[in-house]
Amino acid sequence: MSTLLSPARAGTALTGRAGAAVAALGDRARICDLYDADGSPVYHDICGTTGYEVKEILAALQGAEGAVLDLAAGTGRLTFPLLAAGFEVTALELSPDMLGLLRTALAGAPEEIRRRCTTVEADMGSFSLPGHYGTILLGTTTISLLPPDERSGLYRSVREHLLPGGRFLLTTVDVDPAGDGTDEDVVLVPAASGRIYAMYEQWTAGADSRTVTVLPQPIPADGPVTVATTTIGVVPAALLAAELDEAGFTLLRTTPIGGPDGSRHHDVLIEAEVRP
Incomplete structure (x- = not known):
């Protein structure tokens, strides 16, 4: 985070x-x-094992090639489903407390899961890693933790780390x-x-x-x-789409994420790729 x-x-x-x-x-x-x-323990207790948005993210990853970079991975709520689906995953997280909980969970996982996961303590707003990824994911509407002047650094870092034809997946609130x-x-x-x-x-x-x-x-x-x-x-979907366009991304699709009936605020999954 x-x-x-x-x-x-x-x-x-x-x-x-x-x-x-x-x-x-x-x-x-x-x-x-x-x-x-x-x-962090309260966050993990509430959110660490919920399946919210997992179905939509895994559906979007059907047929995806290459490793996945899970930005602001927290305690691994999305990291572990990605690993279970067979992906190589790099989990990037700024909070050492969150990352410690994720690493503890990994230590208790089967070796076949552990060997496909790399953890990195770094800032999603500006990062430099040695590898490139077929998919870069920023879930849990975590984009909202970055103020506007830091989101440009996120977009730049994502562009620099995506493989050709790779996709940027992120969720946000549709207010x-x-x-x-x-x-x-x-x-x-x-x-x-x-x-x-x-x-x-x-x-x-x-x-x-x-x-x-x-x-x-x-x-x-x-x-x-x-x-x-x-x-x-609060980063409404329309604002985020405009920012991605300005940052050199092409919006591919927007998918509603199932949530409580009657809620006025729904989350959406946005899929984008770097514009040639």
């Missing part, structure tokens, strides 16, 4: 129901970023422009550990960022409570 907020800055973003829930904790609240040493005012969704999320988390997502129509806050449910009766939060950008 890239451009992560510090815990102090993340804490200042809390308003609405998320802010009220944290304020009720008083000095029991231990605010951290969702991607730092304290927040419903009909919304107005402040949108705050709260959902209960069952995690791999059996824990339940309340996930608050706050976004104001037209704003270029949204805040995600995660608290355990039920709240423990006493003791410190980890509050994992972060503020990430």
Whole structure:
């Protein structure tokens, strides 16, 4: 991941129901970023094993040749399905805490899986690797973690590392422009550990960022409570398509990603290739 907020800055973003829930904790609240040493286990518990967007990504990779570069691989949520599908995968991740969880998971995997995976600590916004790839993937709408002035570095690095005819796959949110005012969704999320988390997502129509806050449910009766939060950008699909075109990519197709019924914000998978 890239451009992560510090815990102090993340804490200042809390308003609405998320802010009220944290304020009720008083000095029991231990605010951290969702991607730092304290927040990474929470992220992995919630997202580390979910199959969200995996089906669409693997379908797009049918018949693809060459190795896959999994950008901002996190704890390996997409890396392991790619390995299971038979690909050689390089998993690139900036957060050492996330990368540590991924490497621990790899250490427990069969040797045949381990030997096809290379892990690299690097920034998706600007990277230089010795190899070239048939597919470069940036999933989990992680493009939203890069501010506009850093996305040009991502596009340049991708162009430099794609094999001729290779494809760039990335997911982003397709924001419903009909919304107005402040949108705050709260959902209960069952995690791999059996824990339940309340996930608050706050976004104001037209704003270029949204805040995600995660608290355990039920709240423990006493003791410190980890509050994992972060503020990430909103990069609508139409904006991303325009940026890719300007960066020298041809848009091949856009595929909706299945999500909860009734949601106003849907994710999409964008496939692009370098323009000759």
